[in-house]
Amino acid sequence: MTAAADYDWQNVEQALDAHGNAVLPGLLTPAQCRALAALYPDEARFRSRIVMARHGFGRGEYKYFAYPLPPLLDQLRHALYARLAPIANRWNQRLRADTQYPPELDAYLQRCHRAGQTRPTPLMLQYGEGDYNCLHQDLYGEHVFPLQVAILLAVPGKDFTGGEFVMTELAARSQRADVVTLRQGDAVVFTVNQRPAAGARGPRKVAMRHGVSRVRSGRRHTLGIIFHDAA
Numbered sequence: 001m002t003a004a005a006d007y008d009w010q011n012v013e014q015a016l017d018a019h020g021n022a023v024l025p026g027l028l029t030p031a032q033c034r035a036l037a038a039l040y041p042d043e044a045r046f047r048s049r050i051v052m053a054r055h056g057f058g059r060g061e062y063k064y065f066a067y068p069l070p071p072l073l074d075q076l077r078h079a080l081y082a083r084l085a086p087i088a089n090r091w092n093q094r095l096r097a098d099t100q101y102p103p104e105l106d107a108y109l110q111r112c113h114r115a116g117q118t119r120p121t122p123l124m125l126q127y128g129e130g131d132y133n134c135l136h137q138d139l140y141g142e143h144v145f146p147l148q149v150a151i152l153l154a155v156p157g158k159d160f161t162g163g164e165f166v167m168t169e170l171a172a173r174s175q176r177a178d179v180v181t182l183r184q185g186d187a188v189v190f191t192v193n194q195r196p197a198a199g200a201r202g203p204r205k206v207a208m209r210h211g212v213s214r215v216r217s218g219r220r221h222t223l224g225i226i227f228h229d230a231a
């Protein structure tokens with residue numbers, strides 16, 4: 001695993017400011033990816049299973065992990081939050097939002113839990129041939145950390161084809177889509193809801209959504225790390 005401290009976070013921040021997403025190459029090793037994906041059939045690891053078609057979310061399924069999280073996932077969640085909290089705070093300052101995030105994840109989760117958001121949100125997604133994920137935002141309650149992370153556990157071109165990570169940006173007078181290319185073990189950091197963008201009269205809000213294009217063959221597993229818990 002590549003330690004969070006080993007990335008150039010100034011470049012990550014610049015990419016998030018410009019595009020609303022940034023790639024962390026090789027965050028997990030192939031062995032770590034396989035070990036995490038192998039957890040998917042173990043129901044004792046998860047608190048719930050969602051079949052997307054039943055809710056109009058697309059096709060495929062995902063499972064929310066139960067507490068305690070697997071040690072590697074818990075380590076990633078803490079380490080990445082510590083790097084992303086300063087970026088989130090700067091974004092809120094630019095948008096003149098009052099919320100500021102503590103430097104450590106445990107303090108932020110205590111805030112969520114006091115508001116009744118006590119259910120863990122890290123999840124694993126499984127897609128088969130023909131599956132996809134509609135464009136959406138992962139909000140879950142009053143407290144929303146504005147950045148999250150997805151890590152591709154499968155090997156593109158070998159385990160699956162298609163299934164690209166997609167982001168859209170919608171502003172008052174423009175819209176844009178990004179297709180983010182990932183390899184096994186790569187992570188993408190991206191906007192949950194809104195981000196600041198430069199405007200003629202100062203920073204303005206742009207709305208971001210994310211999804212996954214149709215998987216053409218094989219099976220695709222992804223690990224999702226959301227930092228706020230759910231109500």
